[in-house]
Amino acid sequence: MRLGLIYTIITPENKLLLSAAQARGVELERISDDSILMDVHRTGDAASFDAVLQRSSSYSRSLYISQYFEEAGTRVVNSYATQRLFGDKASTSFALARAKIRTPRTIVACSPESARAAARELGFPLVIKPPMGSWARMVQRINDNDSLDAAIECREEMGNVWQKIYYLQEFVKKPGRDIRVFVVGNEAICAIYRNSTEKSGWITNTGRGGTASNCPLTPEICELAIAASSKLAGEGIYGVDMMEGPEGLMVHEVNHTTEFRNSIAPTGTDIPGKMIDFLIQHAKR
Numbered sequence: 001m002r003l004g005l006i007y008t009i010i011t012p013e014n015k016l017l018l019s020a021a022q023a024r025g026v027e028l029e030r031i032s033d034d035s036i037l038m039d040v041h042r043t044g045d046a047a048s049f050d051a052v053l054q055r056s057s058s059y060s061r062s063l064y065i066s067q068y069f070e071e072a073g074t075r076v077v078n079s080y081a082t083q084r085l086f087g088d089k090a091s092t093s094f095a096l097a098r099a100k101i102r103t104p105r106t107i108v109a110c111s112p113e114s115a116r117a118a119a120r121e122l123g124f125p126l127v128i129k130p131p132m133g134s135w136a137r138m139v140q141r142i143n144d145n146d147s148l149d150a151a152i153e154c155r156e157e158m159g160n161v162w163q164k165i166y167y168l169q170e171f172v173k174k175p176g177r178d179i180r181v182f183v184v185g186n187e188a189i190c191a192i193y194r195n196s197t198e199k200s201g202w203i204t205n206t207g208r209g210g211t212a213s214n215c216p217l218t219p220e221i222c223e224l225a226i227a228a229s230s231k232l233a234g235e236g237i238y239g240v241d242m243m244e245g246p247e248g249l250m251v252h253e254v255n256h257t258t259e260f261r262n263s264i265a266p267t268g269t270d271i272p273g274k275m276i277d278f279l280i281q282h283a284k285r
Contacts, residue, residue, distance in 0.1 A: 002049050004029045006036075006065055012261045013272070017053065020272040026280060028053070030226070031063045035136045036068075043072035050077040050283035053275070055257060059087045059132055062257070078236040086256040090131045090167050096128035101228050105170040106144055112152045115166035115206055119148050125171040134163050135239045135254075138213040141171060141202055169252070172245045179215050179249075181225035182237040182260065183275045190267035191215040194207055206262045216267045220249060229254055230265040235282070237275050 005028045007014050021028035028260035029049075033056045034223065046069045046199040054080030056062035066080040078086075085091050108131070119126060119142070128151055129139045129267055142148045155163040181191040192212045197207030206212055215221070221242070221247055228251045229238035242249050260271040 001280070003025065003027070003031065003279060003283065004049050004052040006033055006052055006054050006062070008033050008055075008061070010145040011057075013259055014055055016272040017055070017259060017276060018048040018051075020276040023273070024276060026276070028276070031065075031261070033058060033065055033153055035231070036065060038064065038068040039112060039118045043068075046072035046074055048258060050176045051077060051279050053077050054083070057257075058117045063087075074280055075283075076225050077282065078238075079234065082233045082236055083256050086238075086254045088131055089129060089253065090165070093167075093268055095232060096251055097100070097234055097247045098104065098254075099225070099227070101232075102245075102248065104172050104245075104250060104252050107168050108169065111166075112156060115152055115168065116148065117210075118166065119145075119191070122170050127171050129167050130160075130163055131165050131167045131170070135205060139203065150207045152163065164262075172243050172250070172252075174202075174243045174245060177244075178219065178252075179242040179244070180258075180263070181215075181217075181221060181240040181267070182258065182263065182271055183236075183240060184227050184278050185235045186226060186230050187264050188217055188225045189274055191217055191221060191225075191265065192263045192266055194283045206259075212262045212266050214268075224249055237278060 003026060014238055018028050020028055021211055030160045040202035052069055052074060062083055068082055069076050082145050090108045093103060093106040109115040109118045125143045128142055140151055177193045177195045179191055180194055182189050193215045194204040194206055195211045196204045197209050204210040225240040229241050241253040242251050264271055
């Protein structure tokens, strides 16, 4: 069996995955997204892999490389289609709404004028995010028109065209935390509370100073996480982000390349081990 790890840098998560594979007597070959050559006429070495785990830090690189391996007949976890869906927050919101999964009210706009109209529809406070990105970068709570104008002006001056797609959501009153549920295959394996701190402010992302603590898995959490991930996009490895809103749990994001190093200790779950087990089980034969 030949398995690969597609990566940008060897992050702490990637080190844990390499160790988990080694512990199972399997070599996880390193495939750098910085040096791979993708000849559209020759699948070459890509066809010799049974499965690859996509952990590229670049959304654009991950899409092209995943397509290259899938064209060669190699199983990619998570798949190209899954990445296209969950790597774009707007596409994720459309899919969640279509599946009738509770999610914050969201409006997507394509100009400063329509963004201001969307804000009038949603009311303040609201949250504005780039449709693509991670680690809560450029995620802002907007409290009034002056704050909105400043955010719009900043985005209009950027060279990145995706910053000029305005993704606005209602601000959900939550108890100073949200929930991340880890789904592998069709199973929710564990969950954490991501707690806001003085350092992180209202943002709960652990990469921004939030803290992780164990969240007990309830039937409701499990059912909602699976509905928003594997039932929506097929079996894979996901981090499903939920909020405890006034009307109950709602899903606001699904991560297709989820980080997990801060979640192993509080949950007591061998997350990288379960990920490698899934990769082995779903390799082509």
